[in-house]
Amino acid sequence: MLINVNMTINGKAVSGQVEARTLLVEFIRDHQRLTGTHVGCDTTQCGCCTVHVDGKAVKSCTMLAVQATGKSIITIEGLAQPDGTLHPVQEAFREHHGLQCGFCTPGMVMVGVDICRRHPNADEHTVRQELEGNICRCTGYQGIVEAIMDASAKMAGGKA
Amino acid sequence: MGQFGIGQPVRRKEDVRLLTGKGQYTDDVNFDGQTWAAFVRSPQAHAKILSIDTSAAKAAPGVVGVFTGSDMKADGVGTLITDVEFKDLAGKDMFRPKRDFMTIDRVRFVGEIVAVVLADTQAQAKAAAELVMVDYDGLPAVGSTAFAASPDSPVIWEEHGSNVGIHWENRPEAEIDVHMAKAKTRVTIDIVNNRVVPNPMEPRCAVAKWENGELTMYAPTQGGRRIQQGIAKIVMNLPADKVRIISPDVGGGFGIRGKLYPELGVVAWATRKINRPVKWRGDRSETFVSDYHGRDQINHAELGLDANGRVVALKVRTIVNCGAYFAENGPRLPINGGGRIIPGVYDIENFYFSVRPVLSNTVPTDTYRGAGRPEANFLMERLMDAAADATGLARDEIRRRNVIKPEQFPYRTQMGMLIDSGDFIGNMDMAMKAADWAGFEARRAESAKRGKLRGIGLSNFVEPSGGRPTEEMRIAVSPEGKATVYAGTHSHGQGHETVWAQLLESFLGIPFENVTLVQGDTKIMPKEAAGTFGSRSSWMGGVGLQRSAKRIVEKGTKIAANLMQAEPEKVSFDAGVFRAGTSSVTLAEVAKASYEPKNLPEGMEPGLDESYFLKRDPEEFNYPNGTHVIEVEVDPDLGKIEMLNYIAVDDCGKVLNPFIVHGQVYGGVAQGIGQAMTEMTVYDDEGQLVTGSFMDYGMPRAEHLSMIDALFNEVPCKTNDLGVKGAGEAGACGAPGAFVSAVCDALKDFGIRHIDMPMTPDRVWATIQKAKAGKAA
Numbered sequence: 001m002l003i004n005v006n007m008t009i010n011g012k013a014v015s016g017q018v019e020a021r022t023l024l025v026e027f028i029r030d031h032q033r034l035t036g037t038h039v040g041c042d043t044t045q046c047g048c049c050t051v052h053v054d055g056k057a058v059k060s061c062t063m064l065a066v067q068a069t070g071k072s073i074i075t076i077e078g079l080a081q082p083d084g085t086l087h088p089v090q091e092a093f094r095e096h097h098g099l100q101c102g103f104c105t106p107g108m109v110m111v112g113v114d115i116c117r118r119h120p121n122a123d124e125h126t127v128r129q130e131l132e133g134n135i136c137r138c139t140g141y142q143g144i145v146e147a148i149m150d151a152s153a154k155m156a157g158g159k160a
Numbered sequence: 161m162g163q164f165g166i167g168q169p170v171r172r173k174e175d176v177r178l179l180t181g182k183g184q185y186t187d188d189v190n191f192d193g194q195t196w197a198a199f200v201r202s203p204q205a206h207a208k209i210l211s212i213d214t215s216a217a218k219a220a221p222g223v224v225g226v227f228t229g230s231d232m233k234a235d236g237v238g239t240l241i242t243d244v245e246f247k248d249l250a251g252k253d254m255f256r257p258k259r260d261f262m263t264i265d266r267v268r269f270v271g272e273i274v275a276v277v278l279a280d281t282q283a284q285a286k287a288a289a290e291l292v293m294v295d296y297d298g299l300p301a302v303g304s305t306a307f308a309a310s311p312d313s314p315v316i317w318e319e320h321g322s323n324v325g326i327h328w329e330n331r332p333e334a335e336i337d338v339h340m341a342k343a344k345t346r347v348t349i350d351i352v353n354n355r356v357v358p359n360p361m362e363p364r365c366a367v368a369k370w371e372n373g374e375l376t377m378y379a380p381t382q383g384g385r386r387i388q389q390g391i392a393k394i395v396m397n398l399p400a401d402k403v404r405i406i407s408p409d410v411g412g413g414f415g416i417r418g419k420l421y422p423e424l425g426v427v428a429w430a431t432r433k434i435n436r437p438v439k440w441r442g443d444r445s446e447t448f449v450s451d452y453h454g455r456d457q458i459n460h461a462e463l464g465l466d467a468n469g470r471v472v473a474l475k476v477r478t479i480v481n482c483g484a485y486f487a488e489n490g491p492r493l494p495i496n497g498g499g500r501i502i503p504g505v506y507d508i509e510n511f512y513f514s515v516r517p518v519l520s521n522t523v524p525t526d527t528y529r530g531a532g533r534p535e536a537n538f539l540m541e542r543l544m545d546a547a548a549d550a551t552g553l554a555r556d557e558i559r560r561r562n563v564i565k566p567e568q569f570p571y572r573t574q575m576g577m578l579i580d581s582g583d584f585i586g587n588m589d590m591a592m593k594a595a596d597w598a599g600f601e602a603r604r605a606e607s608a609k610r611g612k613l614r615g616i617g618l619s620n621f622v623e624p625s626g627g628r629p630t631e632e633m634r635i636a637v638s639p640e641g642k643a644t645v646y647a648g649t650h651s652h653g654q655g656h657e658t659v660w661a662q663l664l665e666s667f668l669g670i671p672f673e674n675v676t677l678v679q680g681d682t683k684i685m686p687k688e689a690a691g692t693f694g695s696r697s698s699w700m701g702g703v704g705l706q707r708s709a710k711r712i713v714e715k716g717t718k719i720a721a722n723l724m725q726a727e728p729e730k731v732s733f734d735a736g737v738f739r740a741g742t743s744s745v746t747l748a749e750v751a752k753a754s755y756e757p758k759n760l761p762e763g764m765e766p767g768l769d770e771s772y773f774l775k776r777d778p779e780e781f782n783y784p785n786g787t788h789v790i791e792v793e794v795d796p797d798l799g800k801i802e803m804l805n806y807i808a809v810d811d812c813g814k815v816l817n818p819f820i821v822h823g824q825v826y827g828g829v830a831q832g833i834g835q836a837m838t839e840m841t842v843y844d845d846e847g848q849l850v851t852g853s854f855m856d857y858g859m860p861r862a863e864h865l866s867m868i869d870a871l872f873n874e875v876p877c878k879t880n881d882l883g884v885k886g887a888g889e890a891g892a893c894g895a896p897g898a899f900v901s902a903v904c905d906a907l908k909d910f911g912i913r914h915i916d917m918p919m920t921p922d923r924v925w926a927t928i929q930k931a932k933a934g935k936a937a
Contacts, residue, residue, distance in 0.1 A: 035188035036181015038411075040361045041444040045854035048361060076181035086179065094175040097823045101653030102178030103361040103411030109179060124867070131862035135854065137361050137412050138653045139823060140830030140891075141862040 005069045009034065010078025018065045024058075025049045027065035028075060036076040036106050040135070047134030050107035051075050057114035059133070076106035079113070089113045089151040098147035100138035108134055112148045120156030122149055164665045164672035169819035174657040183409040186365040189378045191437035194367070195224050197427060198285035199440070200275040200292045201449065202267035205301035205521035205847020206316060209265055209274065213293040217277055220291055222284030225434050228275045229262035232429055237261060238394040240420065242486035246328050246495060254326035257317050257519070259485045261395070261425040267296070268316055268484035269521050270849055271449025276426050278434060282441060301521040303843030305352075305458050305481040308520035316484065316519050325486060325517045328495055330575065336512035339473035343464025347546040352916045353535045355456035355481065355841040356834070357857055358528045362411020363447045366427045369437035375403045375428055380410040381680075382418030383650035383691015388682040390420040391428050403428075407680040410652035414831070415527040415693050416452045417652070419488055423450065448852045453841065454528025456481040457494060457535050463543045469551045469561050474503055475512040476539065482517045483524030490526055491517035498532015498623070500575040504540040505584045505620045505785060506562045511574045521847035527693065529831055530892040533623035541619040541897030542914065545904065549913060555901065556588060556597070559620060563588075570878070577624055579783045580878040582811060584620060587787040587873050591618065591809040594871060595789035603791070613794040614804075615908075617901025621788075621893040624781035625886025627694025632686035633704030634771035635664065635712055639755050641748025642674040646771075648689030649701035650679050653827075654888065655820040656697065662817060663702060667709035668747060669736020688773050695886025698816055699782055702882045704774040711770035716750045718761055719768075723753055782877045784885040786810040788829070788894035794906045799925030801837060801903055803866040808894060810870065813877040813885035821887045825870045828891020834860040835892075836899040836917045858918065911935070 002017040009032060016031045028034050028051065039061060040048035049061040052074040079087045089112045092098070099105040108131075115122060115130045122130075127148045128141070136144060164170050177183060214226040239258040246254045262273045275292050279285035300314040307313050308323045315323055340346070360380075368377035375396060381387055384405030392403040410417065423440060431438040442450070457480045464473040478499065482490040489497065494515045503511060544562070548555040563584040564571050571579045592598075600616045607614035634646040645660045661675035678684060690700065713733050721728040726740035733739075736747045745753075753759040754768040791805040808825050815821050838858035842850040851857040876883030896917060903919055904912055910931035915923055 029187075034181070035185075036183070038185070038362070039187070039443075040363065040411075041854045043444070043853045043855045045859075046361065046444075076179075080180050086176070090179045093179055094171055097172070097819050099175060099178055100655070100823055100827065101361070101412045102174070102183045102409060103185065105178055106181055128862040128865075135361065135859050135861065137359060137414070137831070137859070138827045140826030140828075140868065141865055142826040142868060143823060145862060145867075 003066050005065050007068045007071050007073055009073045010075060020066060022065045023061055024063040024065050024068050025060035028060060034075050034077055038103055038106060040104065045135060047107040047111060048104050050110040052110060057111045076109060079109065087113065088154050089116060089148065092147035092151035096143045096147040096150060098139065098143035104134065104136045108136065108144055112151065115148055116152040116155045119152055122152040124149060162665060164662055166662055166666045166816055168662065168817065170658055170662055170817055172655050172658045173661060174655065185362055185409050185411055186367060186378045186380050187441055189367045190439065191367060191369045194437035194439045195278045195280060195434065196282040196285040197430065197438050197440040198277045198289040199273050199423065200277065200289045202270060202272045202274055204267055204296050204298055205270050205303065206299040206314065207267050207296035208299065209267060210295040210297050212275060214275065216291040216293065217288040220284065220288035222280040223288045224278045224280065224436065226275060226277050226292065227430065229260045229264040232261055233264065235429070236397060237429055240394065242490055243488050244486065244490065244492045246326055246491065248326055249329050249332065254491065255317070255320040257485055261422040269523055270847060271523060272484065273422055273426065276430060278430060278438060301847030303520055303522050303847045305456055305479055305518065305520070308481060308518040309479045309516055316521055323518045323520060325491060325519060328515045330513045333512050336473050336475055336510050339510040340462065340464040340475065343472050344467045345465045345550050346462060347543065347550045348462045349542055349546050349914065350460050351539065351542055351914065353455050353457040353459065353538060354835060354917045355525065356454045356528065356839045357448055357841055358414045358416045358451060358454055359447065359859060360412025360414055360417060363444050364423065364442040364451060365440065366424055367437065367439045368427050368431040370432040370435060373402060375432065376406065377424070377428055378406045378408065379424055380417055381405065381407040382413040382652060382693050383689060384680065384682045385685065385689045385691065387420050387424060391425060395425045395428050396432065405682045407650065413652040414529045415531055418691055418693055419452065419526065421450065445853055449523055449849060452487050452526035453483065453523045454525060455535060455835065456525050459539050461539055461543055463547055465547055465551060469553050469558050471506060471508045471562050473510040474508050476502060478515045480515065480517050481520055481522060481525060483522045484519060485524050486517065487524040487526035489531070490524060493527065493532030494535065498530065498536050500577060501533055501622060501624055502536045502540060504537050505564060505622045506540060507564045507568065509574055522843055529828060530623065530889045531694070533889065534832065534893045534896060537621040537623065537893045538896045541901065545901050546913065556592060556618060559588065560585060563620065577781065579622065581875050582622065582783060582785045583873055583875050584785065587785065587809045587811060588620065590871060590873055591787040591789045591807050594869060595791065595805060595807040597789065607793055613796055613906040614791070615794065615902040615904065615906025616789065616791045617898045617905055618787060618789045619894055619897030619901060622783050622785035623889060623893050625695035625784055625889065626699055626781040627696035628690045629776045629778040630688055630774065631690045631700035631704050632688035632771055632773045633701055633708050634686050635705065635708045637712060637751040637768040639752045641670065641746065641751045643670045644676045644678055645705065646684060646686055647677060647679040647701060648686045649697040650692045652692065654692065654697065654824065655817065659817050659820060660705060663705050664709065667706060668712060670747065686771055695784065695888040698884040698886065699880050700774055702816065702884055703880050704772050706881060707772035707774065708770045711772060712768060715768060715770065716747060718764065719750050719754055719759060720745050722759060722761055723750065780879060782813065782879060782885040784810065784812050784887060784890045786890055786894055788898040790898040790902045792902045792906060794903060794924065796928055799921035799928065801919060801924065806866055806868040808868055808870045808891065809873050810890050811873045811875050811885065812887040812890065813874065814883035815872055815874060816884065822870045824887045825891045826868050828889055829868055829895045830860055830865055832892045832895025833865060833899060836896040837919050838864060840918050840920060
């Protein structure tokens with residue numbers, strides 16, 4: 001049995017027909033062909049699937065597509081400006097070598113934006129704690145933590 | 161040198177697309193009309209397969225085909241076998257079990273593939289896979305490394321009669337016993353180098369199609385040439401050029417991605433069999449039981465020292481758990497892969513070394529970041545700490561007395577390795593100074609006031625890097641003077657798109673932004689492409705590019721001479737410009753001219769496009785080395801360890817991009833700390849993988865690590881023109897020894913000398929309690 005879903009993704013109204021069990025990440029990747037959001041595990045630990053749902057960071061593998069009906073979703077593809085200007089968090093990741101293979105990166109950036117919004121001028125300890133739900137195997141987290149600290153300071157200083 | 165040249169901390173070209181969701185990983189690829197594959201995997205660790213009934217699965221909705229190993233065999237598909245061959249001292253060959261792509265008569269580990277289902281959707285394939293009825297006749301299983309080596313263990317390869325593939329020795333033990341007998345002090349240690357699951361963040365995946373007599377397959381690899389050759393020969397019975405392997409962006413490799421895995425062979429075979437594209441999207445749980453695992457050794461070692469604390473003899477006995485089959489490299493790692501670098505940075509002449517690779521009902525083990533070198537270095541560092549204890553010498557002092565001294569380079573080790581350069585004392589000095597080793601005791605006292613136990617530890621390491629001894633790199637310059645690098649190497653996080661552009665700006669004066677990288681497609685990559693593993697790319701790729709660039713300049717010189725009407729001998733090249741007297745032409749102008757035959761000397765081919773096939777002596781490596789110092793605080797009530805400070809001094813030779821090399825150090829350290837602190841791979845007595853997902857397997861998180869202060873002690877390599885040494889695996893070699901040393905230093909007042917990795921809070925706490933009880937007794 002298929003169910004209609006309607007939501008906005010990156011500002012665009014989208015709709016589709018999904019099974020009840022279709023995960024939000026499956027709807028984003030397979031139905032909407034937005035492949036920037038990744039699947040890295042099957043137990044909700046890795047965070048590669050993190051998107052924003054109505055302004056909050058959510059693991060899209062742990063939410064059903066039908067639960068997102070009527071909501072506003074932002075994926076990694078929707079973060080930069082239409083003219084290509086990077087979000088301060090994206091810029092900070094580039095500046096601080098916060099990515100290597102890039103697979104965990106969309107999730108890290110999306111959670112990073114969420115951390116910066118909730119913790120202006122976030123310190124190292126806070127950022128490390130807040131990243132508990134995101135796993136990276138390449139970077140040792142150093143560049144990621146530095147990037148989020150830097151972006152959170154810049155965004156707090158009104159330079160966003 | 162411009163800001164985009166060699167040695168500059170240039171920001172990465174690849175980042176913008178990866179940061180905006182425009183990376184292309186294998187799961188992002190789809191073919192029209194594709195079917196989905198779901199593997200039926202054994203839930204038992206060791207069993208005979210009495211029958212496989214696929215009838216219900218075949219009748220399930222959407223199913224296109226259900227196949228077993230017998231089907232593949234009937235089609236003439238071959239078997240996999242390890243690349244490795246060894247003989248023992250008596251000349252007897254190592255046992256080398258063959259591996260079917262899908263096992264036929266017997267399963268030997270949980271997760272082994274028994275059948276494959278192809279269906280129109282992934283959900284249909286997975287549902288039908290559960291309908292495949294396999295009649296297993298269970299057999300006793302063995303998961304434990306120590307038990308697998310014992311004569312009481314169930315034997316998993318009856319034809320061999322034992323789980324021990326070979327008892328390899330470097331020389332008769334008696335030869336070293338002579339020296340050991342003269343030792344004033346002897347220390348013995350028994351340590352475990354724990355099994356880890358590499359877990360790159362991208363779960364494994366493959367998408368294949370069969371079209372016009374050719375196979376095209378997308379899959380994450382570390383360079384697809386050998387997989388292409390293996391699939392063509394063993395699976396498809398085709399010439400290699402009829403098989404095309406494409407690895408787009410790859411989400412991490414760490415040494416275990418560039419393998420001819422059974423899943424790839426099955427997908428390749430199946431797509432031709434049903435004449436429809438096939439996609440397999442592995443999930444993380446599958447990755448846990450199908451990607452090769454790493455490490456898993458038990459070492460028994462004995463060190464003999466003279467009255468001055470100098471080592472006079474070393475004996476090491478290693479058992480390595482290679483899993484149910486010997487993977488491509490499996491037994492090589494502790495023998496002449498990594499094991500060969502025992503005794504590490506230390507000047508030890510008299511050395512006995514025995515290795516028993518054992519087979520067990522576990523996932524096979526293979527090359528994971530360091531591939532035997534982390535194990536070798538860890539062993540030496542635990543021995544040095546034990547020797548410090550036994551002799552009363554400080555941990556750094558005993559190392560100073562035994563490291564290879566500057567005047568001893570080039571140093572030929574007892575195992576035949578020629579270490580060209582290094583500054584091991586300098587590494588130690590730099591690291592200890594940066595860590596304020598001298599001021600540690602005051603910090604220990606301060607921690608004690610807060611009820612915490614503070615410790616400091618160090619480790620030295622050296623490792624041979626270079627991987628396979630051949631590589632090919634190609635540079636093509638366009639008529640506009642822009643360059644494309646066709647690489648045989650394969651960047652999967654290491655930033656080659658950036659570093660190769662830096663090299664071309666340095667070698668040819670081509671602006672950094674005008675250099676493009678093409679890699680990862682066996683149809684396009686240079687013929688002798690090898691790939692990226694073993695920390696080889698800076699050497700094999702970098703020098704390959706340097707020599708291709710030299711050929712570009714040689715040809716360009718002749719063309720420039722023609723254009724300037726000068727003698728070629730009078731033409732010089734620097735920073736993108738050819739000069740002869742007062743005349744000059746740019747490389748871009750020469751490139752443009754190269755496409756018009758009228759500009760060319762007689763008989764010259766048009767274009768400016770050169771390759772270089774680099775070959776080195778297979779016995780020649782370069783030797784990254786360093787010293788790591790870690791400071792920790794242990795909470796004795798919880799057993800929790802907090803990392804306070806990390807100093808990594810690395811000698812990677814000439815550093816091409818410090819920004820990227822730092823990243824490799826941080827990443828390697830994180831994997832080393834993961835092994836040392838959080839990553840426990842648990843097999844129960846029935847061979848079930850208990851830690852089969854991220855819920856149970858302790859991947860290190862950001863909160864487990866501190867900032868790492870990565871310093872360089874650049875000692876240029878003497879055996880390649882760029883002076884580079886590998887960098888990718890150094891962190892994994894340096895971290896475990898320093899970490900364990902630091903924690904044991906924190907716990908020394910309990911009399912604790914060693915705790916096996918991983919040092920989880922539970923283990924640390926339990927060890928403390930046991931020590932306390934021992935004291936009270």
